[in-house]
Amino acid sequence: MIGIETLSTNRAHGGVQGVYRHQSSATATPMTFSVFVPDHAPGTTLPVMWFLSGLTCTHANVTEKGEYRQACAELGLIFVAPDTSPRGEGVADVPDYDFGQGAGFYVDATEAPWSAHFRMRSYIEQELPALIAAAFPADMTRQGITGHSMGGHGALTIGLRNPDRFRSVSAFAPIVAPSQVPWGQKALAGYLGDDPAAWRAHDAVALIEDGARVGELLVDQGDADSFLADQLRPQLLEAACHAAGIALTLRIQPGYDHSYYCISTFLADHLRWHAERLG
Amino acid sequence: MIGIETLSTNRAHGGVQGVYRHQSSATATPMTFSVFVPDHAPGTTLPVMWFLSGLTCTHANVTEKGEYRQACAELGLIFVAPDTSPRGEGVADVPDYDFGQGAGFYVDATEAPWSAHFRMRSYIEQELPALIAAAFPADMTRQGITGHSMGGHGALTIGLRNPDRFRSVSAFAPIVAPSQVPWGQKALAGYLGDDPAAWRAHDAVALIEDGARVGELLVDQGDADSFLADQLRPQLLEAACHAAGIALTLRIQPGYDHSYYCISTFLADHLRWHAERLG
Numbered sequence: 001m002i003g004i005e006t007l008s009t010n011r012a013h014g015g016v017q018g019v020y021r022h023q024s025s026a027t028a029t030p031m032t033f034s035v036f037v038p039d040h041a042p043g044t045t046l047p048v049m050w051f052l053s054g055l056t057c058t059h060a061n062v063t064e065k066g067e068y069r070q071a072c073a074e075l076g077l078i079f080v081a082p083d084t085s086p087r088g089e090g091v092a093d094v095p096d097y098d099f100g101q102g103a104g105f106y107v108d109a110t111e112a113p114w115s116a117h118f119r120m121r122s123y124i125e126q127e128l129p130a131l132i133a134a135a136f137p138a139d140m141t142r143q144g145i146t147g148h149s150m151g152g153h154g155a156l157t158i159g160l161r162n163p164d165r166f167r168s169v170s171a172f173a174p175i176v177a178p179s180q181v182p183w184g185q186k187a188l189a190g191y192l193g194d195d196p197a198a199w200r201a202h203d204a205v206a207l208i209e210d211g212a213r214v215g216e217l218l219v220d221q222g223d224a225d226s227f228l229a230d231q232l233r234p235q236l237l238e239a240a241c242h243a244a245g246i247a248l249t250l251r252i253q254p255g256y257d258h259s260y261y262c263i264s265t266f267l268a269d270h271l272r273w274h275a276e277r278l279g
Numbered sequence: 280m281i282g283i284e285t286l287s288t289n290r291a292h293g294g295v296q297g298v299y300r301h302q303s304s305a306t307a308t309p310m311t312f313s314v315f316v317p318d319h320a321p322g323t324t325l326p327v328m329w330f331l332s333g334l335t336c337t338h339a340n341v342t343e344k345g346e347y348r349q350a351c352a353e354l355g356l357i358f359v360a361p362d363t364s365p366r367g368e369g370v371a372d373v374p375d376y377d378f379g380q381g382a383g384f385y386v387d388a389t390e391a392p393w394s395a396h397f398r399m400r401s402y403i404e405q406e407l408p409a410l411i412a413a414a415f416p417a418d419m420t421r422q423g424i425t426g427h428s429m430g431g432h433g434a435l436t437i438g439l440r441n442p443d444r445f446r447s448v449s450a451f452a453p454i455v456a457p458s459q460v461p462w463g464q465k466a467l468a469g470y471l472g473d474d475p476a477a478w479r480a481h482d483a484v485a486l487i488e489d490g491a492r493v494g495e496l497l498v499d500q501g502d503a504d505s506f507l508a509d510q511l512r513p514q515l516l517e518a519a520c521h522a523a524g525i526a527l528t529l530r531i532q533p534g535y536d537h538s539y540y541c542i543s544t545f546l547a548d549h550l551r552w553h554a555e556r557l558g
Contacts, residue, residue: 011540012541012543013544014544067543070544257289257290259289261289262289265292
Protein backbone atom coordinates (compact mmCIF):
# COMPACT_ATOMS: atom_id res chain seq x y z
CA MET A 1 0.00 0.00 0.00
CA ILE A 2 1.50 3.30 -1.09
CA GLY A 3 2.82 5.32 1.82
CA ILE A 4 1.93 2.67 4.36
CA GLU A 5 4.47 0.34 5.94
CA THR A 6 3.10 -3.00 7.13
CA LEU A 7 4.55 -3.81 10.56
CA SER A 8 2.68 -7.10 11.01
CA THR A 9 -0.26 -9.11 9.77
CA ASN A 10 -1.79 -12.08 11.56
CA ARG A 11 -4.70 -14.23 10.58
CA ALA A 12 -7.34 -14.10 13.32
CA HIS A 13 -11.02 -15.01 13.61
CA GLY A 14 -11.44 -15.41 9.88
CA GLY A 15 -9.82 -12.13 8.92
CA VAL A 16 -6.50 -10.30 8.98
CA GLN A 17 -5.29 -8.18 11.89
CA GLY A 18 -2.71 -5.75 10.60
CA VAL A 19 -0.51 -3.13 12.19
CA TYR A 20 0.70 -0.32 9.96
CA ARG A 21 2.82 2.84 10.07
CA HIS A 22 2.84 5.90 7.90
CA GLN A 23 4.34 9.38 7.88
CA SER A 24 1.53 11.69 9.00
CA SER A 25 1.31 15.15 7.51
CA ALA A 26 -1.09 16.21 10.28
CA THR A 27 1.27 15.37 13.13
CA ALA A 28 4.53 15.55 11.16
CA THR A 29 5.57 12.26 12.77
CA PRO A 30 5.33 8.57 11.95
CA MET A 31 1.99 7.24 13.21
CA THR A 32 1.10 3.60 13.91
CA PHE A 33 -2.41 2.18 13.71
CA SER A 34 -4.09 -1.21 13.48
CA VAL A 35 -6.82 -2.43 11.13
CA PHE A 36 -8.78 -5.68 11.24
CA VAL A 37 -10.34 -6.69 7.94
CA PRO A 38 -12.72 -9.68 7.91
CA ASP A 39 -12.71 -12.02 4.95
CA HIS A 40 -15.03 -10.65 2.27
CA ALA A 41 -15.89 -11.21 -1.36
CA PRO A 42 -13.40 -9.67 -3.81
CA GLY A 43 -14.43 -6.20 -4.89
CA THR A 44 -16.84 -5.65 -2.00
CA THR A 45 -16.41 -3.04 0.69
CA LEU A 46 -17.22 -3.15 4.40
CA PRO A 47 -18.43 -0.59 6.95
CA VAL A 48 -15.76 0.91 9.19
CA MET A 49 -15.69 1.06 12.99
CA TRP A 50 -13.31 3.49 14.66
CA PHE A 51 -12.04 2.81 18.18
CA LEU A 52 -10.30 5.73 19.91
CA SER A 53 -8.21 4.72 22.90
CA GLY A 54 -7.67 6.31 26.28
CA LEU A 55 -4.83 7.87 28.25
CA THR A 56 -1.47 6.07 28.04
CA CYS A 57 -2.68 3.75 25.28
CA THR A 58 -1.40 3.07 21.79
CA HIS A 59 -3.18 1.11 19.06
CA ALA A 60 -1.89 -2.03 20.79
CA ASN A 61 -4.08 -2.01 23.91
CA VAL A 62 -7.41 -2.58 22.21
CA THR A 63 -5.79 -4.67 19.48
CA GLU A 64 -4.50 -7.13 22.07
CA LYS A 65 -7.15 -6.89 24.79
CA GLY A 66 -10.31 -5.69 23.07
CA GLU A 67 -11.82 -9.04 22.00
CA TYR A 68 -13.51 -7.44 18.97
CA ARG A 69 -12.38 -9.62 16.08
CA GLN A 70 -14.94 -12.41 16.35
CA ALA A 71 -17.81 -9.91 16.34
CA CYS A 72 -16.27 -7.90 13.49
CA ALA A 73 -15.86 -11.06 11.43
CA GLU A 74 -19.46 -12.11 12.07
CA LEU A 75 -20.82 -8.63 11.34
CA GLY A 76 -18.50 -7.78 8.46
CA LEU A 77 -16.94 -4.70 10.05
CA ILE A 78 -13.50 -3.22 9.47
CA PHE A 79 -12.04 -2.12 12.84
CA VAL A 80 -9.53 0.76 12.96
CA ALA A 81 -7.52 1.57 16.10
CA PRO A 82 -5.32 4.69 15.89
CA ASP A 83 -2.67 5.84 18.34
CA THR A 84 -3.59 8.48 20.95
CA SER A 85 -0.92 11.09 20.14
CA PRO A 86 2.19 11.78 18.13
CA ARG A 87 5.28 10.19 19.66
CA GLY A 88 9.04 10.26 19.39
CA GLU A 89 12.15 12.07 20.49
CA GLY A 90 11.40 15.27 18.63
CA VAL A 91 7.88 15.51 20.04
CA ALA A 92 7.15 17.64 23.12
CA ASP A 93 6.31 15.70 26.26
CA VAL A 94 5.97 15.90 30.02
CA PRO A 95 6.27 13.04 32.51
CA ASP A 96 2.52 13.20 33.28
CA TYR A 97 0.36 10.27 32.13
CA ASP A 98 -2.54 12.61 31.37
CA PHE A 99 -0.85 15.19 29.13
CA GLY A 100 1.60 15.07 26.24
CA GLN A 101 2.54 11.84 24.51
CA GLY A 102 -0.16 9.21 24.99
CA ALA A 103 -2.70 11.91 25.83
CA GLY A 104 -3.51 13.85 22.68
CA PHE A 105 -7.17 14.38 23.59
CA TYR A 106 -8.12 14.43 19.88
CA VAL A 107 -7.58 18.20 19.50
CA ASP A 108 -5.42 20.34 17.23
CA ALA A 109 -3.21 22.13 19.74
CA THR A 110 -2.81 25.89 19.32
CA GLU A 111 -0.33 26.39 22.17
CA ALA A 112 3.46 26.02 21.85
CA PRO A 113 5.23 23.65 22.01
CA TRP A 114 2.28 21.29 21.49
CA SER A 115 1.00 22.87 18.29
CA ALA A 116 3.99 21.54 16.31
CA HIS A 117 2.80 17.91 16.41
CA PHE A 118 -0.33 17.48 18.56
CA ARG A 119 -2.90 17.66 15.76
CA MET A 120 -4.94 14.56 16.52
CA ARG A 121 -8.24 16.15 15.45
CA SER A 122 -6.98 16.65 11.91
CA TYR A 123 -5.34 13.26 11.98
CA ILE A 124 -8.47 11.37 13.04
CA GLU A 125 -11.03 13.48 11.19
CA GLN A 126 -9.16 13.99 7.92
CA GLU A 127 -5.87 12.28 7.27
CA LEU A 128 -6.39 8.75 8.56
CA PRO A 129 -9.88 8.34 7.03
CA ALA A 130 -8.46 9.29 3.63
CA LEU A 131 -5.72 6.71 4.09
CA ILE A 132 -8.18 4.01 5.16
CA ALA A 133 -10.43 4.80 2.18
CA ALA A 134 -7.50 4.54 -0.21
CA ALA A 135 -5.80 1.45 1.18
CA PHE A 136 -8.52 -0.81 2.61
CA PRO A 137 -11.82 -2.25 1.31
CA ALA A 138 -13.77 0.35 3.27
CA ASP A 139 -17.24 1.72 2.59
CA MET A 140 -16.70 5.23 3.97
CA THR A 141 -20.42 6.01 3.64
CA ARG A 142 -20.95 3.59 6.53
CA GLN A 143 -18.78 4.56 9.50
CA GLY A 144 -19.36 4.24 13.22
CA ILE A 145 -17.17 5.48 16.06
CA THR A 146 -16.55 4.45 19.64
CA GLY A 147 -13.80 4.80 22.21
CA HIS A 148 -12.76 4.51 25.83
CA SER A 149 -12.27 7.22 28.45
CA MET A 150 -10.25 9.97 26.68
CA GLY A 151 -11.10 8.04 23.51
CA GLY A 152 -14.76 8.04 24.50
CA HIS A 153 -14.44 11.82 24.66
CA GLY A 154 -12.89 11.67 21.21
CA ALA A 155 -15.65 9.45 19.82
CA LEU A 156 -18.44 11.61 21.24
CA THR A 157 -16.96 14.93 20.12
CA ILE A 158 -15.91 13.75 16.67
CA GLY A 159 -19.27 12.03 16.23
CA LEU A 160 -21.19 15.11 17.33
CA ARG A 161 -19.19 17.38 15.02
CA ASN A 162 -19.56 15.01 12.04
CA PRO A 163 -23.06 13.54 12.17
CA ASP A 164 -23.15 13.11 8.39
CA ARG A 165 -20.05 10.97 8.45
CA PHE A 166 -20.70 8.77 11.47
CA ARG A 167 -24.04 7.01 11.42
CA SER A 168 -23.50 5.58 14.90
CA VAL A 169 -21.66 6.85 17.99
CA SER A 170 -21.00 5.04 21.26
CA ALA A 171 -18.49 5.16 24.10
CA PHE A 172 -17.08 3.27 27.08
CA ALA A 173 -16.56 5.26 30.29
CA PRO A 174 -16.11 8.52 28.34
CA ILE A 175 -14.93 11.85 29.64
CA VAL A 176 -18.23 13.50 28.72
CA ALA A 177 -17.45 17.06 29.82
CA PRO A 178 -13.70 17.69 29.84
CA SER A 179 -14.25 21.40 30.56
CA GLN A 180 -15.67 20.43 33.94
CA VAL A 181 -13.19 17.77 35.16
CA PRO A 182 -9.47 17.81 36.07
CA TRP A 183 -8.17 15.63 33.22
CA GLY A 184 -9.96 17.74 30.64
CA GLN A 185 -9.24 21.13 32.16
CA LYS A 186 -5.53 20.37 32.26
CA ALA A 187 -5.44 19.04 28.70
CA LEU A 188 -7.66 21.63 27.04
CA ALA A 189 -5.88 24.53 28.78
CA GLY A 190 -2.51 23.07 27.86
CA TYR A 191 -3.30 22.40 24.21
CA LEU A 192 -5.81 25.19 23.48
CA GLY A 193 -5.04 27.94 25.98
CA ASP A 194 -6.82 29.30 29.01
CA ASP A 195 -10.01 30.61 27.37
CA PRO A 196 -12.73 28.00 27.98
CA ALA A 197 -14.62 29.29 24.96
CA ALA A 198 -12.04 27.52 22.79
CA TRP A 199 -12.72 24.28 24.62
CA ARG A 200 -16.41 23.95 23.75
CA ALA A 201 -15.85 22.30 20.36
CA HIS A 202 -13.91 19.58 22.25
CA ASP A 203 -16.45 18.89 24.99
CA ALA A 204 -19.40 16.61 24.23
CA VAL A 205 -21.73 18.24 26.74
CA ALA A 206 -20.83 21.75 25.54
CA LEU A 207 -21.24 20.70 21.89
CA ILE A 208 -24.76 19.46 22.65
CA GLU A 209 -25.54 22.64 24.59
CA ASP A 210 -24.33 24.61 21.57
CA GLY A 211 -26.63 22.74 19.20
CA ALA A 212 -24.71 19.69 17.94
CA ARG A 213 -27.05 16.76 17.40
CA VAL A 214 -27.00 13.04 16.76
CA GLY A 215 -30.05 10.82 16.87
CA GLU A 216 -28.88 8.51 19.60
CA LEU A 217 -25.89 7.53 21.72
CA LEU A 218 -24.89 4.33 23.54
CA VAL A 219 -22.63 4.56 26.61
CA ASP A 220 -21.46 1.80 28.95
CA GLN A 221 -20.07 2.86 32.32
CA GLY A 222 -18.92 0.59 35.14
CA ASP A 223 -20.03 1.58 38.61
CA ALA A 224 -16.75 0.35 40.13
CA ASP A 225 -14.77 2.74 37.89
CA SER A 226 -12.44 4.70 40.15
CA PHE A 227 -12.61 7.71 37.82
CA LEU A 228 -16.40 7.81 37.68
CA ALA A 229 -17.18 10.62 40.12
CA ASP A 230 -14.23 12.94 39.45
CA GLN A 231 -13.38 12.58 35.75
CA LEU A 232 -16.21 10.91 33.84
CA ARG A 233 -19.52 12.15 35.30
CA PRO A 234 -21.94 10.56 32.81
CA GLN A 235 -24.89 12.31 34.49
CA LEU A 236 -23.71 15.52 32.78
CA LEU A 237 -24.17 13.83 29.40
CA GLU A 238 -27.49 12.42 30.53
CA ALA A 239 -28.76 15.91 31.41
CA ALA A 240 -27.50 17.46 28.17
CA CYS A 241 -29.03 14.69 26.05
CA HIS A 242 -32.32 14.95 27.91
CA ALA A 243 -32.47 18.71 27.31
CA ALA A 244 -31.54 18.28 23.63
CA GLY A 245 -33.80 15.34 22.84
CA ILE A 246 -30.92 12.98 22.06
CA ALA A 247 -31.79 9.36 22.81
CA LEU A 248 -28.98 8.34 25.15
CA THR A 249 -28.79 4.74 26.31
CA LEU A 250 -26.59 4.93 29.40
CA ARG A 251 -25.92 1.49 30.86
CA ILE A 252 -24.39 1.44 34.33
CA GLN A 253 -22.64 -1.91 34.58
CA PRO A 254 -22.48 -3.17 38.16
CA GLY A 255 -19.03 -4.18 39.39
CA TYR A 256 -17.16 -3.20 36.24
CA ASP A 257 -14.14 -0.90 36.45
CA HIS A 258 -12.19 1.34 34.06
CA SER A 259 -10.07 -1.44 32.55
CA TYR A 260 -10.10 -3.41 29.33
CA TYR A 261 -11.91 -6.15 31.25
CA CYS A 262 -14.96 -3.89 31.01
CA ILE A 263 -14.37 -2.88 27.39
CA SER A 264 -13.83 -6.45 26.22
CA THR A 265 -17.01 -7.58 27.98
CA PHE A 266 -19.24 -5.12 26.15
CA LEU A 267 -17.40 -4.24 22.93
CA ALA A 268 -19.03 -7.01 20.88
CA ASP A 269 -22.42 -5.73 22.03
CA HIS A 270 -21.50 -2.22 20.88
CA LEU A 271 -20.37 -3.59 17.54
CA ARG A 272 -23.72 -5.31 17.03
CA TRP A 273 -25.46 -2.01 17.91
CA HIS A 274 -23.33 -0.16 15.36
CA ALA A 275 -23.78 -2.84 12.70
CA GLU A 276 -27.56 -2.52 12.94
CA ARG A 277 -27.25 1.18 12.25
CA LEU A 278 -24.61 0.87 9.52
CA GLY A 279 -26.85 -1.42 7.48
CA MET B 280 -7.68 -16.95 51.01
CA ILE B 281 -5.08 -18.46 53.32
CA GLY B 282 -1.63 -18.43 51.80
CA ILE B 283 -2.76 -16.66 48.65
CA GLU B 284 -2.16 -12.98 48.00
CA THR B 285 -4.68 -11.34 45.67
CA LEU B 286 -2.83 -9.09 43.23
CA SER B 287 -5.90 -7.94 41.30
CA THR B 288 -9.51 -8.79 40.60
CA ASN B 289 -11.56 -7.37 37.75
CA ARG B 290 -15.14 -8.02 36.83
CA ALA B 291 -15.27 -9.37 33.27
CA HIS B 292 -17.86 -11.17 31.13
CA GLY B 293 -20.11 -11.91 34.09
CA GLY B 294 -17.38 -13.31 36.31
CA VAL B 295 -14.23 -12.34 38.16
CA GLN B 296 -10.76 -12.41 36.62
CA GLY B 297 -8.24 -12.63 39.45
CA VAL B 298 -4.46 -12.67 39.60
CA TYR B 299 -2.91 -14.29 42.66
CA ARG B 300 0.49 -15.03 44.17
CA HIS B 301 1.59 -17.62 46.67
CA GLN B 302 4.80 -19.07 48.08
CA SER B 303 5.30 -22.37 46.29
CA SER B 304 6.84 -25.26 48.17
CA ALA B 305 7.47 -27.08 44.88
CA THR B 306 9.57 -24.31 43.34
CA ALA B 307 10.63 -22.61 46.59
CA THR B 308 9.72 -19.27 45.01
CA PRO B 309 6.69 -17.01 44.88
CA MET B 310 4.47 -18.07 41.96
CA THR B 311 1.82 -15.98 40.22
CA PHE B 312 -1.25 -17.42 38.48
CA SER B 313 -4.60 -16.19 37.22
CA VAL B 314 -8.07 -17.67 37.75
CA PHE B 315 -11.34 -16.69 36.08
CA VAL B 316 -14.45 -17.70 38.01
CA PRO B 317 -17.83 -17.23 36.34
CA ASP B 318 -20.79 -16.16 38.43
CA HIS B 319 -22.42 -19.23 39.94
CA ALA B 320 -24.97 -20.15 42.56
CA PRO B 321 -23.62 -20.04 46.14
CA GLY B 322 -22.37 -23.40 47.29
CA THR B 323 -22.03 -24.85 43.80
CA THR B 324 -18.76 -25.86 42.18
CA LEU B 325 -17.58 -25.60 38.58
CA PRO B 326 -15.34 -27.70 36.35
CA VAL B 327 -11.77 -26.50 35.94
CA MET B 328 -9.89 -25.79 32.72
CA TRP B 329 -6.09 -25.57 32.88
CA PHE B 330 -4.20 -23.52 30.29
CA LEU B 331 -0.43 -24.03 30.18
CA SER B 332 1.45 -21.29 28.37
CA GLY B 333 4.41 -21.36 26.02
CA LEU B 334 8.00 -20.16 25.95
CA THR B 335 8.59 -16.63 27.33
CA CYS B 336 5.03 -16.39 28.68
CA THR B 337 3.70 -15.72 32.15
CA HIS B 338 0.08 -16.09 33.30
CA ALA B 339 -0.51 -12.66 31.77
CA ASN B 340 -0.31 -13.54 28.07
CA VAL B 341 -3.37 -15.75 27.87
CA THR B 342 -5.13 -13.72 30.56
CA GLU B 343 -4.88 -10.59 28.42
CA LYS B 344 -4.96 -12.01 24.90
CA GLY B 345 -6.74 -15.37 25.17
CA GLU B 346 -10.37 -14.23 24.72
CA TYR B 347 -11.62 -17.13 26.88
CA ARG B 348 -13.82 -15.39 29.45
CA GLN B 349 -17.04 -15.12 27.48
CA ALA B 350 -17.00 -18.84 26.66
CA CYS B 351 -16.06 -19.78 30.24
CA ALA B 352 -18.94 -17.68 31.57
CA GLU B 353 -21.39 -19.27 29.13
CA LEU B 354 -20.15 -22.79 29.84
CA GLY B 355 -19.58 -22.39 33.57
CA LEU B 356 -15.85 -23.17 33.52
CA ILE B 357 -13.17 -21.99 35.92
CA PHE B 358 -10.02 -21.11 33.92
CA VAL B 359 -6.59 -21.41 35.56
CA ALA B 360 -3.45 -19.96 33.93
CA PRO B 361 -0.16 -20.72 35.75
CA ASP B 362 3.25 -19.23 35.08
CA THR B 363 5.73 -21.20 32.95
CA SER B 364 8.65 -21.37 35.40
CA PRO B 365 9.97 -20.16 38.72
CA ARG B 366 11.34 -16.64 38.52
CA GLY B 367 13.40 -14.18 40.51
CA GLU B 368 16.90 -13.10 41.36
CA GLY B 369 17.77 -16.25 43.27
CA VAL B 370 16.62 -18.54 40.46
CA ALA B 371 19.06 -19.91 37.90
CA ASP B 372 18.72 -18.47 34.42
CA VAL B 373 20.40 -18.10 31.05
CA PRO B 374 19.80 -15.40 28.45
CA ASP B 375 18.12 -17.90 26.10
CA TYR B 376 14.38 -17.54 25.49
CA ASP B 377 13.96 -21.31 25.27
CA PHE B 378 15.64 -22.43 28.50
CA GLY B 379 15.61 -21.26 32.11
CA GLN B 380 13.15 -18.67 33.39
CA GLY B 381 10.04 -18.57 31.20
CA ALA B 382 10.84 -22.04 29.84
CA GLY B 383 10.20 -24.58 32.59
CA PHE B 384 8.92 -27.27 30.20
CA TYR B 385 6.71 -28.70 32.98
CA VAL B 386 9.39 -31.05 34.31
CA ASP B 387 11.03 -31.55 37.72
CA ALA B 388 14.67 -30.80 36.93
CA THR B 389 17.26 -33.25 38.22
CA GLU B 390 20.34 -31.37 37.02
CA ALA B 391 22.07 -28.59 38.97
CA PRO B 392 21.55 -25.68 39.17
CA TRP B 393 18.03 -26.15 37.79
CA SER B 394 16.90 -28.76 40.29
CA ALA B 395 16.76 -26.19 43.09
CA HIS B 396 13.67 -24.41 41.72
CA PHE B 397 12.59 -25.81 38.34
CA ARG B 398 9.98 -28.25 39.62
CA MET B 399 7.06 -27.31 37.39
CA ARG B 400 5.77 -30.87 37.11
CA SER B 401 5.19 -31.09 40.85
CA TYR B 402 3.84 -27.55 40.85
CA ILE B 403 1.26 -28.15 38.11
CA GLU B 404 0.39 -31.74 38.94
CA GLN B 405 0.28 -31.49 42.73
CA GLU B 406 0.67 -28.16 44.47
CA LEU B 407 -1.42 -25.78 42.40
CA PRO B 408 -4.40 -28.18 42.03
CA ALA B 409 -4.51 -28.55 45.81
CA LEU B 410 -4.48 -24.79 46.18
CA ILE B 411 -7.22 -24.35 43.56
CA ALA B 412 -9.33 -27.03 45.24
CA ALA B 413 -8.97 -25.31 48.61
CA ALA B 414 -9.44 -21.71 47.59
CA PHE B 415 -11.87 -21.68 44.63
CA PRO B 416 -15.33 -23.17 43.96
CA ALA B 417 -13.76 -25.94 41.87
CA ASP B 418 -15.10 -29.40 41.13
CA MET B 419 -11.79 -31.24 40.90
CA THR B 420 -13.53 -34.37 39.61
CA ARG B 421 -14.14 -32.45 36.40
CA GLN B 422 -10.86 -31.08 35.02
CA GLY B 423 -9.69 -30.47 31.48
CA ILE B 424 -6.28 -29.30 30.30
CA THR B 425 -4.96 -27.44 27.28
CA GLY B 426 -1.99 -25.30 26.41
CA HIS B 427 0.08 -23.66 23.71
CA SER B 428 3.43 -24.73 22.21
CA MET B 429 5.62 -25.65 25.23
CA GLY B 430 2.36 -25.47 27.18
CA GLY B 431 0.73 -27.76 24.64
CA HIS B 432 3.56 -30.19 25.39
CA GLY B 433 2.74 -29.72 29.08
CA ALA B 434 -0.98 -30.31 28.55
CA LEU B 435 -0.44 -33.45 26.47
CA THR B 436 2.14 -35.01 28.78
CA ILE B 437 0.32 -34.14 32.02
CA GLY B 438 -2.96 -35.30 30.50
CA LEU B 439 -1.44 -38.58 29.28
CA ARG B 440 0.17 -39.26 32.66
CA ASN B 441 -3.03 -38.47 34.58
CA PRO B 442 -5.97 -39.78 32.55
CA ASP B 443 -8.05 -40.28 35.69
CA ARG B 444 -7.71 -36.66 36.64
CA PHE B 445 -8.17 -34.94 33.29
CA ARG B 446 -11.29 -35.99 31.43
CA SER B 447 -10.35 -33.92 28.37
CA VAL B 448 -7.02 -32.94 26.82
CA SER B 449 -6.35 -30.55 23.94
CA ALA B 450 -3.53 -28.36 22.68
CA PHE B 451 -2.63 -25.48 20.38
CA ALA B 452 0.50 -25.88 18.25
CA PRO B 453 2.05 -28.27 20.78
CA ILE B 454 5.61 -29.57 20.88
CA VAL B 455 4.43 -33.15 20.49
CA ALA B 456 7.80 -34.91 20.61
CA PRO B 457 10.37 -32.80 22.48
CA SER B 458 12.91 -35.64 22.35
CA GLN B 459 13.00 -35.24 18.57
CA VAL B 460 13.18 -31.44 18.14
CA PRO B 461 15.75 -28.77 19.06
CA TRP B 462 13.66 -26.90 21.69
CA GLY B 463 12.90 -30.11 23.52
CA GLN B 464 16.31 -31.72 23.21
CA LYS B 465 17.95 -28.63 24.70
CA ALA B 466 15.45 -28.35 27.54
CA LEU B 467 15.19 -32.02 28.46
CA ALA B 468 18.96 -32.51 28.37
CA GLY B 469 19.45 -29.36 30.44
CA TYR B 470 16.87 -30.16 33.07
CA LEU B 471 17.00 -33.98 33.12
CA GLY B 472 20.46 -34.89 31.87
CA ASP B 473 21.79 -36.44 28.70
CA ASP B 474 20.11 -39.86 28.89
CA PRO B 475 17.06 -39.77 26.58
CA ALA B 476 15.47 -42.58 28.58
CA ALA B 477 14.74 -40.01 31.29
CA TRP B 478 12.98 -37.81 28.76
CA ARG B 479 10.27 -40.25 27.74
CA ALA B 480 7.89 -39.40 30.56
CA HIS B 481 8.02 -35.81 29.29
CA ASP B 482 7.37 -36.48 25.63
CA ALA B 483 3.79 -37.02 24.46
CA VAL B 484 4.73 -39.26 21.54
CA ALA B 485 7.07 -41.36 23.70
CA LEU B 486 4.43 -41.64 26.44
CA ILE B 487 1.95 -43.01 23.91
CA GLU B 488 4.58 -45.38 22.52
CA ASP B 489 5.20 -46.56 26.07
CA GLY B 490 1.52 -47.25 26.67
CA ALA B 491 -0.05 -44.07 28.04
CA ARG B 492 -3.63 -43.71 26.83
CA VAL B 493 -6.43 -41.19 26.67
CA GLY B 494 -9.62 -41.68 24.70
CA GLU B 495 -9.25 -38.69 22.44
CA LEU B 496 -7.23 -35.54 21.78
CA LEU B 497 -7.99 -32.24 20.04
CA VAL B 498 -5.14 -30.26 18.47
CA ASP B 499 -5.25 -27.04 16.44
CA GLN B 500 -2.19 -26.16 14.38
CA GLY B 501 -1.77 -23.21 12.05
CA ASP B 502 -0.13 -23.98 8.72
CA ALA B 503 1.62 -20.58 8.68
CA ASP B 504 3.32 -21.36 11.99
CA SER B 505 7.04 -20.70 11.51
CA PHE B 506 7.90 -23.42 14.06
CA LEU B 507 5.75 -26.10 12.46
CA ALA B 508 8.34 -28.12 10.56
CA ASP B 509 11.28 -27.87 12.96
CA GLN B 510 9.82 -27.80 16.47
CA LEU B 511 6.18 -28.92 16.47
CA ARG B 512 5.82 -31.76 13.94
CA PRO B 513 2.21 -32.78 14.64
CA GLN B 514 2.49 -35.68 12.19
CA LEU B 515 4.56 -37.49 14.85
CA LEU B 516 1.58 -37.28 17.21
CA GLU B 517 -0.73 -38.33 14.42
CA ALA B 518 1.32 -41.47 13.78
CA ALA B 519 1.59 -42.35 17.47
CA CYS B 520 -2.15 -41.85 18.03
CA HIS B 521 -2.97 -43.91 14.95
CA ALA B 522 -0.79 -46.78 16.16
CA ALA B 523 -2.24 -46.59 19.67
CA GLY B 524 -5.88 -46.20 18.72
CA ILE B 525 -6.22 -42.74 20.26
CA ALA B 526 -8.85 -40.62 18.48
CA LEU B 527 -6.84 -37.53 17.57
CA THR B 528 -8.65 -34.64 15.92
CA LEU B 529 -5.84 -32.65 14.30
CA ARG B 530 -7.11 -29.48 12.66
CA ILE B 531 -4.67 -27.71 10.35
CA GLN B 532 -5.85 -24.10 10.29
CA PRO B 533 -4.95 -22.38 7.01
CA GLY B 534 -3.13 -19.08 7.33
CA TYR B 535 -2.84 -19.14 11.11
CA ASP B 536 0.54 -18.65 12.81
CA HIS B 537 2.06 -19.39 16.24
CA SER B 538 0.67 -16.28 17.95
CA TYR B 539 -2.18 -15.56 20.32
CA TYR B 540 -4.17 -14.49 17.26
CA CYS B 541 -4.48 -18.19 16.51
CA ILE B 542 -5.13 -19.24 20.12
CA SER B 543 -7.80 -16.58 20.66
CA THR B 544 -9.55 -17.59 17.45
CA PHE B 545 -9.99 -21.23 18.48
CA LEU B 546 -9.84 -21.22 22.29
CA ALA B 547 -13.60 -20.80 22.76
CA ASP B 548 -14.12 -23.77 20.46
CA HIS B 549 -11.74 -25.86 22.58
CA LEU B 550 -13.58 -24.78 25.72
CA ARG B 551 -16.88 -25.96 24.24
CA TRP B 552 -15.23 -29.29 23.35
CA HIS B 553 -13.94 -29.66 26.90
CA ALA B 554 -17.25 -28.60 28.45
CA GLU B 555 -19.07 -31.34 26.56
CA ARG B 556 -16.69 -33.89 28.05
CA LEU B 557 -16.68 -32.41 31.56
CA GLY B 558 -20.46 -32.70 31.77
